[in-house]
Amino acid sequence: MSAHTTIGETLEQTVDRHPDRDAIIYPRKDQRWTYAEFNDRVNRLANALIDAGIEPGDRVATVLHNGSEMALTVYACAKIGAVFTPLNFRLPAGEIEYIVTDAAADLLVFEAATREAVEGARPALETVDEYVSIDDDVPAFASDFYALLESGATERPDVRVTEDDVYAFIYTSGTTGRPKGVVHEHRSMVEHSLLCIAELNLTRDDVGLSMMPLYHCAELHCNLFPRVHRGAANVIHHEFEPQAALEAIEDHDVTQLFAAPTAWNALSLAAAEQAVDISSLRIGLYGAAPMPEQVLENCREQLCEDYVQAYGMTEIGPAGVFQSPDDQVSKQGSAGLPALNHQLRVVEPDADPDQEVSRGDIGEILLSSPCVMREYWNRPAATERSLRAADGTTWYYTGDLGYRDDDGYLYVVDRKDDLIVSGGENIYPAEVEDVLFGHEAVTEAAVVGEPNDEWGEQVVAYVVGEGVSADELDAFLRASDHLADFKRPRKYTFVDDLPKNPSGKVQKFKLRTDETDSEPEDDPIQP
Template sequence: MVATSWPTDRWPEGVAADVDTSEYEKPLFNVIDEAARDYPNQVYTIFNDGTRTYAQVKDTADRIANFLASAGIRKGDRVAIFLPNLPQYPAIFHGILKAGGVCVTCNPLYTASELNYQLNDSGARMVFCMDHPQFYPTAMEAVKNTSVENVVYCNIKSYLPKVKAILGSLLKKIPQAESHDPSHHSFDDIVAAARPEPPQVSIDPAEDLALIIYTGGTTGKPKGAALTHVNFYYDLKALEEWGRLVHEKGGKPEKLRKGGFHTYLGVLPWYHSFGLTVCMLSAAGSGSKMICVPDPRAGNPPFSEVLKAVQKYKATVMPAVPTIFVAFTNHPDIDKYDLTSLMGCFSGGAPLPPEVCKQFEAKTGAVIFEGYGLSETAPVVSSNPTDRDARKIGTIGLPLPGTDIKIVDLEIGQSELPQGEDGELAVSGPQVMQGYWNRPEENQAVFRQLNGRRYFLTGDIAHIDENGFIVITDRKKDMILVGGFNVYPRDIEDILYQHPKVQLVAVVGVPDDKSGEAVKAFIQVKPGEQVSEQEIRDFCKQNMAGYKRPKFIDFRDDIPVSPVGKVLRRVLRDEEMDQKSE
């Protein structure tokens, strides 16, 4: 693909149309090796004032690889990471890859049965978990009846400044499990005993897997997206080419400066591809600092600790999901914090309501650029230009350099539709996964050959507008059919977000005798505010067509969101179905 072939006159100035294959056809662990070579003494991770340099993280990754090889991990073996955003995470991640292993990243909030499913499905032989009264026992239970042979537990004590570690131990504030299975390994012990000499493993970056990331399982059991080294390395290089920020007042947009100029806020979980690629790996790719945030909701009121971290460590780059931006703008103490260090914020994972974007930028001065991706695409597929003048709010931007997108028919996904017409978004590029792990029938359902190229059917309904920007209309499965009219939940949600008292909203379709389906809106009101059902109905009457207006309105204290921050429409929809069946 070349920039001129995409139907737009808004391609960002200076951005190449493609990425040189020599830039990304490498083992993914080259990211940490090259950062340690170029910026050995530059701080990489920041955690409760404790820091680790790139040279230190590489040294630890090499030791972990050495340990894994001695424990019998061979090329292609799966190793699970069941951790929040701890400073050990990058070294563990790269250490597994250096040993030739395949990372299986797991949600640390999973129950034992959910984790057990992933360990069994992936065939993981080892798991890294946190030394913690909740996480460690969960892992202990989850490894039963699996292929897991070794468990390594990680304690945060050794990653704290010495004074904090001593005080934490004395006051018993450092979390740890009540007891440990004697057959399990302490992370600190294995790192101390191993040599910084990874095994020599031959990696084919385009064919060998780097990760198996499990999708949310909205249509059944979670599926493992099997991703290669190239999938992630390409995405890093494409984002590096795409990203432009104004680094000084009055300056022109330029590529992100390297070698410690930037500080990334690790508020997204790294077990998810969005946080992994756009924060943990991107920070290393530019030799930047990164703030480890295991729990973004920490503090009283919630999210206070992350606001303190932005102010204290002068975070400049924040990849986040819309619910994080909502939490910031509605925090009762936001005006007490200096957040002006923030320069660029990448929004993804869910549609960004324009009103949320407007409010966040007004309060922080940062620029938000919305993009789009999936677990199956490592994850970024498209992005808005990264400056205010070129972006188009309410769209997911343009394809990344080297990525091609088509809008195809909703029935079989084989015919390309004209510009402006809604259809299923299909993507082709070096970031598209190898396929679902051990799911040949699923792969057959989601891949198509179009004009000699392999495309992945995303399940999202979209069109390309008159300026060449891609507009997501909605998830195919979320579309509501009201009396023959197609109603897209995002349409209604975007309007409801404009109401000054609405904090979070989710819209689903529910069965209706008259119209087949009806619209139901779940609304979480901003703290301290009150709003009546009639007020919402009047607002809807003024702002949307009759068939779109919610027939049912349900006020909730909390609307369910995933650990990544996506509003979980399916949970609300399932609740409705359960009530109907009773």
């Protein structure tokens, strides 16, 4: 054992404490394993990976939906010092090629639903020596996951893994462009698990539901890892479907789950129409954005009373700021307070860490965290811009703008890159979006700046909603006491959906380049 517990050892310690408690419940494949049984399978896969030639530091990529196979793979990699590299299962061949090549992955695990994209990328994947399929119809170029699993020994792998070894490359979801590989070490993620255990008050009696993507660090690091660390049960759903999630809460007495605010909204609406017993649910975790007031009210009425918000990003674990259940109403719109062992500063954008702004003033959000990444893989310049040391402390520059109120609570205003400057005035898209969201016909809204010869930039709103026109929205904003006239959108684009990353954050760079999934309907208005 290393001086500090590694990810693989968190599982082994739980097995020592609670060998016969439920670990993994995967209804899709009728799998239910105790911690002892799960650990045996992890050891089998770990030893099989070694037999397949995987060595410490080698990258093991996955292109998978949620499933027991994801849980087995991440812990098997952790036990042998391999670098877990999960990819978004929605990626097309070209993006798989980019990430797998950038990571120089040695082995790739996929499923039937992602096979076409993997096959499309395969001719260009020069570093991949082994392909593994988790489904029955295994293509000729791949090995069978479960045959590989059965081939390994159940003994603990004879590999020394230390706290400062790399655990994973987690590729950013790309809210601003090409994804970057975030390099996380074992110790930072064990620290992060302890944070989440404390903030959610997790116990061995909890039952968690993983329905958000496990390839994303929000579900993986804030939910699966802490629950395994604590000895709680983990129900895994292949993908998110509101009705199925509610039924799972009833069937398995689920006590805790994570979702983005949009998914929580969908759950609350479904619960209002569905006769299910969800009384076991005691706490909900959310992130990506503050919970809109009406959504929070619906969730508290239909689902459970207590919610915790986590603010952060892949680079810090992802959670570095938490809003407790007691602050959901009194500090609505806030991200919360710094997590345990974390420091928070708001400084002049791009300024040194000691250039703090006054309370209430907007600046760039900086975090100092024991869970922060080591670096961006193959991106030394980006690493240098994002991680800066001052007086012996390393600060991560988030690129988010925000302020702290008199009580020290953080309010995130917007992304620094999303700031709109129109006629010399600073306009923060989030404040326009918040007012638009108050219109009953608006489901979602995203505001961006568009080049304009007269004003430099003009405000453009992308809206998801039915039965409303640009003129009606403009009249609604003009009548509002919460938005200055110069901040009103000068053009509305109505779309079916907004492009989002896996954590639910809107990818505004796609809106600026017209990369939407639907044919937009532009509707300019008179100034």
